[in-house]
Amino acid sequence: MIFKSLHTAMLVLFFLVFSVINFYFFSLIKNTISPQEESMLENKEIEDYFRKRDHEKLKEYRGKLKKIQLTEEKEARKKLHFMHCPKCGAEMQIVKLEGIEVDKCSECIGIYFDNEELEKLLEIKFERRKTVFQKIFGLK
Ligand SMILES: [Zn+2]
Numbered sequence: 001m002i003f004k005s006l007h008t009a010m011l012v013l014f015f016l017v018f019s020v021i022n023f024y025f026f027s028l029i030k031n032t033i034s035p036q037e038e039s040m041l042e043n044k045e046i047e048d049y050f051r052k053r054d055h056e057k058l059k060e061y062r063g064k065l066k067k068i069q070l071t072e073e074k075e076a077r078k079k080l081h082f083m084h085c086p087k088c089g090a091e092m093q094i095v096k097l098e099g100i101e102v103d104k105c106s107e108c109i110g111i112y113f114d115n116e117e118l119e120k121l122l123e124i125k126f127e128r129r130k131t132v133f134q135k136i137f138g139l140k
Contacts, residue, residue: 088107
């Protein structure tokens, strides 16, 4: 006989039955989600969705706000410095130089050119010099 006494055999049997029952109930508990837990999981998914959406919106609004701030700063800078000398800060006056309007400082007498004004002035000077040489040397 495998078991020396009935007592040992009962103990082994009890242990086996207990293990099977235990395994069965634990597997039931493990695979079952209560409605509350299911609801919590759904709520978590919903919260994650809204958190992500809010984060994206916030990022978008911060970008827009930054653009607005940069535009306002640019406008404020322009308002503060427009037609003021970059060297001494005095007011600039518009004067005509060879028929081209340029900005001239009222304090330091510096002359500043807008886009392509210098090229136009040099072109006029070059054309004038060319005609002077043509007159002197009789070229045409
Ligand atoms: Zn100046």
